[in-house]
Amino acid sequence: MIDAWDPAGEGVLRLPSGLLVRGRGLSRAEPPGPAPTFALYLLGSQPPEVAWEYRWVRWRDFGLPADRAATAEALREAWRRAGSDRVEVACAGGLGRTGTALACLAVLDGVDPREAVAYVRANYNPRAVETPGQRRFVARFE
Numbered sequence: 001m002i003d004a005w006d007p008a009g010e011g012v013l014r015l016p017s018g019l020l021v022r023g024r025g026l027s028r029a030e031p032p033g034p035a036p037t038f039a040l041y042l043l044g045s046q047p048p049e050v051a052w053e054y055r056w057v058r059w060r061d062f063g064l065p066a067d068r069a070a071t072a073e074a075l076r077e078a079w080r081r082a083g084s085d086r087v088e089v090a091c092a093g094g095l096g097r098t099g100t101a102l103a104c105l106a107v108l109d110g111v112d113p114r115e116a117v118a119y120v121r122a123n124y125n126p127r128a129v130e131t132p133g134q135r136r137f138v139a140r141f142e
Helices: 068-081 096-108 118-122 132-139
Strands: 012-014 019-027 039-044 053-058 087-091
Touching: 012 096, 012 118, 012 132, 019 096, 039 068, 039 096, 053 068, 068 087, 068 096, 096 118, 096 132, 118 132
Parallel strands: 019 087, 039 053, 039 087
Antiparallel strands: 012 019
8 A cells, every 4th residue: 555645735635434535626736745646637628648547537617527427437446546546636626526526435435415515615625516517416426
């Protein structure tokens, strides 16, 4: 197992189980500290090349993922890998798509889908999950 994220690090969300996942916006500089070992990038176009393994989910800004089944599979992979990898979830701004994905990870970690957005807003960023559609996506996620 590798060293985990610093739980006090910038953008690091601690899930109820203790798993740590870093959320961030790719439009900002990479935070200090270790690099991810796996990332889930939620973007409308191909992400930039990085030195670590990543998975890309096509997801336009302020919208919902183009392929919901593939997105659910990618989220499950990120959640599983958070037990042994430094997992980063990122979109351009780090709030809407990233917040939505983090809320879905919280659901996978045992948070009630109706409470997951509030959990992420309280523990990651108060502005996370930006649209009613994104909130519905989390509420219906299983």
